[in-house]
Amino acid sequence: MVTLDKTDRKLLQLVQDDFPLVEKPWAEVAAKLGVGEEEAIRRVKRLLREGVISRIGPIIDARKVGLKASTLVAVKVAEGEVERVARIINGFKEVSHNYERDNAYNLWFTVTARDEEELEKVLKKIKRKTGIREDDFLELRSQRVFKIGLKFNFTE
Amino acid sequence: MDSIDREILYLLQEGLPLSSEPFALIAEKLGITPGEILSRLKLLREEGVIRRFGASLRPPKVGILANAMVAWKVPSGRVEAVGTALSRFPEVTHCYERRTVPGKWDYNLYTVVHGPNQETVRRLVARMAKKTGIKDFIILFSTKEFKRASAGRIT
Numbered sequence: 001m002v003t004l005d006k007t008d009r010k011l012l013q014l015v016q017d018d019f020p021l022v023e024k025p026w027a028e029v030a031a032k033l034g035v036g037e038e039e040a041i042r043r044v045k046r047l048l049r050e051g052v053i054s055r056i057g058p059i060i061d062a063r064k065v066g067l068k069a070s071t072l073v074a075v076k077v078a079e080g081e082v083e084r085v086a087r088i089i090n091g092f093k094e095v096s097h098n099y100e101r102d103n104a105y106n107l108w109f110t111v112t113a114r115d116e117e118e119l120e121k122v123l124k125k126i127k128r129k130t131g132i133r134e135d136d137f138l139e140l141r142s143q144r145v146f147k148i149g150l151k152f153n154f155t156e
Numbered sequence: 157m158d159s160i161d162r163e164i165l166y167l168l169q170e171g172l173p174l175s176s177e178p179f180a181l182i183a184e185k186l187g188i189t190p191g192e193i194l195s196r197l198k199l200l201r202e203e204g205v206i207r208r209f210g211a212s213l214r215p216p217k218v219g220i221l222a223n224a225m226v227a228w229k230v231p232s233g234r235v236e237a238v239g240t241a242l243s244r245f246p247e248v249t250h251c252y253e254r255r256t257v258p259g260k261w262d263y264n265l266y267t268v269v270h271g272p273n274q275e276t277v278r279r280l281v282a283r284m285a286k287k288t289g290i291k292d293f294i295i296l297f298s299t300k301e302f303k304r305a306s307a308g309r310i311t
Contacts, residue, residue, distance in 0.1 A: 001217065001219050002218065016213060021201075023180065023190050025179075041176070045174055052214060052218060053211045053212065053213055054212045056171055056172045056212075057169065057170075058165060059210075060165060060205065060207065060308030061206070061207045061308055062307040062309075064203070065165075070307065074261075089303075090302055096305045097307075098302040100302065101225065102296065110307065112307040112308075138257055138260065139257070140256070140266075141254060141255040142252050142253070142254055143253040144253040145252055146239040146240065146243045146251035146253070147243035147248060147251040148249075149208070
């Protein structure tokens with residue numbers, strides 16, 4: 001775990017929730033923190049280097065850029081095969097998330113594609129490349145989104 | 157959304173350059189002004205193409221070590237009410253209704269929850285169950301992260 005002081009926490013909260021879309025965003029963030037622009041940039045650089053922040057930028061709504069079909073897949077993979085199968089699945093650009101979970105279905109990943117047809121093609125390809133049997137493959141198509149938004153509270 | 161919007165989003169996928177005037181660097185590459193980049197980004201945000209502009213964080217680095225997908229079996233007439241109620245928990249970052257695989261997998265509502273450890277997540281899920289009255293659920297803790305990227309992508 002990375003050590004964060006009060007200013008780091010406030011900084012994380014600001015750049016997560018309310019990043020200023022202005023020509024000099026760091027000057028504005030710095031002013032809110034009560035530090036200089038250079039210090040704000042220095043702190044952000046450290047948080048990126050330490051991996052607390054993975055990226056600063058736009059989070060794009062898949063549907064709005066023409067990726068209208070998405071699904072969650074759960075598969076049963078033999079203990080010693082998980083790493084190998086996960087690597088094959090990760091190779092697909094249509095796969096955004098891939099986790100090992102503590103269940104008989106032990107590998108869970110999400111796939112997003114332009115439409116149902118493309119999604120089916122990707123799933124077929126994944127089955128072929130990994131050799132997962134139909135019986136060990138669960139496809140849980142999204143019906144409705146209630147909430148998306150990975151946001152955390154740092155300042156309480 | 158036009159081709160310039162796509163170019164801007166494509167270039168920003170890698171992340172905003174860390175300099176005093178980051179939008180000027182992007183603008184220079186595209187031969188437009190930083191002001192135009194900013195007004196386009198604001199419009200894209202208003203239209204919902206950009207869900208959020210800001211930092212993406214790695215929860216484990218700030219002490220949020222446990223993440224679980226909780227699958228719930230909700231009677232079809234209650235999905236709307238239960239989905240809405242579960243989404244109100246701030247610890248719930250994702251909530252989806254999904255198609256079932258009858259006879260093989262009958263859970264139809266999914267929430268992703270985060271917490272400092274498995275114990276806090278279990279306690280949270282117990283509160284969620286109590287609040288909604290849904291007793292049939294399964295907590296799937298993640299034991300390894302293989303990939304975590306944005307589903308929305310520009311190619």
